[in-house]
Amino acid sequence: MALAKPQSLFRLYCVLCRAIPFPLHFSTKAFSLSSSSLAAYTIGITSSSPPFMVSFLVDIVGLPKESAIAASSKLLHLKTPEKLISVLDFLKANGFQETHIHNIIRKRPLILATDVDNTLKPKFKFFQDLGLSGSDLGGFLSKNPGILSYNTEKRAIPNIDFIKKYLHSNENILSVLKSNSAFGYDVDKRMLPNIKFMESQGVEGSNLTALLLSRPRLLDQNPSRLKQITEKVKELGIDPGSKMYRHVLGIMSSMSNGTWQRKIEFFKTFGWSEEDILTAFRKLPAVVALSVEKLQKAMAYLVKELKFDKNYLVLHPHLLAFSLEGRVIPRHNLLTVLRSRKLLKMDVRLSTVCLLSEKVFLERYVLRFGGESENLLKIYKESKENPRIIDEFMHLYQAS
Template structure:
C-alpha cells in the first residue's frame, strides 16, 4: 500500500522524435493520497518520468510502457541501472535493453543480474563486447544461470574447447545461450554424427555458423539429409556451411532461387557444382542474382556456364567492388598498360591488398586516372571502349 507522505516531484518536459510533451507530477498531500485516481495518475507520471530521464526512452515509448509497468519507488530501478552502467553499458545500450524488456528494472541486481554478468566476464568478453552482447537479447539476463546458461555453455565448450572460441560463437549468435541441451543441442549433434560429421566440424559449426542449431529437430534432420544427398563430404567444412545456407531459406524460397539459376541457363549439374563450391550463393537475393548475372553476361561477356564455375562472384558487391575494379582495368587497357587478356574472374576474386598492389599503386604514377576509377568516380563502359 502506498504510504501517506508529502513529496514534491519535479516538473519536466520530455521530447520524442516528432514533438514536445509537457507533463508534471503534483505534490501528494495526506488528504489527496486517499484518492485512488490521483495516486494512479501520479504513479503513472513517475513511471514516464523515470523511463525518459533515467533510461533514455522517448516520451512516446515511455508513455506506452507506463501502461504495462508501474514504478512506485526508484530504489530498485536505480540499482539495476547503476549495475548496468558500472559494467560498461552506455545510455544507448540501456535504452535498448529496457525498451526490449522493461520489467528488468525490477530484477534483483545483486542476486539475479550481477552473477550472470560476472559469469560472462569470466569467459573473456571485452567490456564493449559484453555490453553489446547483454543488450542484444533479453534472454541473456533473464535465463537461469545455474539451470540454463552454465549447462548450455558447458556443453558447447566440450566441442569448441576454449573460452575464446565460446565467446566467438556467442558473438556470432547470441541465442545459443537459450538452447536446451537435452531437447535441442544433443539431438542436433546426434544427427550430425549419424552422417559421419566429425567433432572438429561440429566445433566449426558452433563457432562460425551456429544458427542452424536453433532449428526444430525435424527441420534440422531434413536439411542435413538433403545436404548429404547432394554429395557434400561430412569431413569438409562445406558440409556444415551448406546446412547453414539451407537453414536460412524456406522451401519456397529455395525453389524460387533454384528457378532463378535455371533462368540463367544453368543445368542441374551446373547448379549443383556452384552450390557445392559456394553454398552461400543461396543467401543472395534473387534481385541481386539477376543484376549480377546481367552484368557478367552483357558487360563482361562471360558465359553463364563460365560463371557457374566461379559462384563466389555472386557474393561480391557490384557497386563497391566489381564495377570499380572493372573501371581500373578499363583505364589500364585503354592506355595500353596491360593486355586485354586479363583473367577477369581471378581479378574480381582477388583480395583487396593484392588487387591494389597489382593494378592501382603500381600504375598510379604513370596513370593517375586509376585512382578515380578505383574510387568509383568513373563509370565502366566496357573493355572494348
C-alpha cells in the same frame, strides 16, 4: 545527460515520490535534475504511468522522452524509484556505459524492477566466471538483454555445461553466446538428438566443434528438419568431413524446398544444366543464397552486356556474388581502359581481378602507372557512381 547523479538528490527524489499517495506525473518540461533545486517541478495528474516514472527515466536515466514513455508502460507496478536506483547503481558499479544502460532499458525495461541481490548478482557472477565482465558484459547484454530473463540455475548453467562438452573452452562458449543465445537451447529435445545425429553422419570432434561455433542455431532446430537438410547436402555430394559441409548445411537450412527449386529454375533459364548448377554450388555454396533480383542484375550485365560464356560463370560463380556497382563494373571499366592504353604487359581476367582486395587492386592496376594513375583513379572512382561513364572516358582517351 550523464547517469551519475548525487545520491542526496536520489534520496530527495524518493522522499517526494513516497509523499505523494495518488498517481501524479512530474512534468519534465519544467526542470532538469541537473539544476540546483527541485522547486521547479510541476505536477500533472495521469492515470497511465507511475507518478515519477517518465520524469525519472528522462531526467535520471537520460532516455529520450518517447523511449521513456514506452519503457514506463512496463513498469506500472513500481510506485517509488528505490529499486530503479539500486539497479542503475549496480549496472554502473559493474562498468556498464551509459549507452549500454540505455539500450538495455529500451529493449527490456523490466530490468529496472529486478532484485539486485537475488537475481542480478547471481547472473552477473555467472557471466564473470565465463570471463565476461565490465564494459564487455555491458556491450553483450545491451545487444542480448533477453538473456537476463533466463533462470540461472535451471536454464543457463545446465545449457552452458552441456555445450562446454563440445566447445571445450570459455572462449568458445563466449563466441557462441555473443552471436546467439545458448540459454534458449532445448537441450533434451533438440540439441542432444541433433548432436548425436551429426556424429552418426561423420561430423565429430573438431568438425562438430566448428559446426557449433559457426552455426549454433542449426543444432537447435527440429531433429526431423535437420535430417531433411543433411539428406539434401548428401545429394549434392558434399563430404561431411570437409570444412565446406557446415557452410552448406547453414545455407540449406535457411532455404525451403520451394526456394531451392526456384533458384534451380532461374539458372536453367540461362541454359545451365543441373550439373552446371551443382558445379557452381560446390565452388561457392552462397551463390544459391543470393536473391533472384541480384542474380538477375548480375546475369544481365555479365551475360547480356559482356557476353560471358555460361561455362566461364559456372567455374567462376563469385562474379555473381560480388557487388556489381561497387566492384565488378568499376574493375571491368578500368581493365577496358588499361587495355586500350596498352598498359597491361599481359592480359588479366575479370574473375581474377575481382578477387583482389581494394588495396591490392589499386596498387596493381592504378597507382603503379605513374602519370596515368590520376586519370585511372578518377575513372575507377567515378565508375562506382556512374557505371556508364566509361563511354565518356573512352571517347576522351581516343581523342587524345
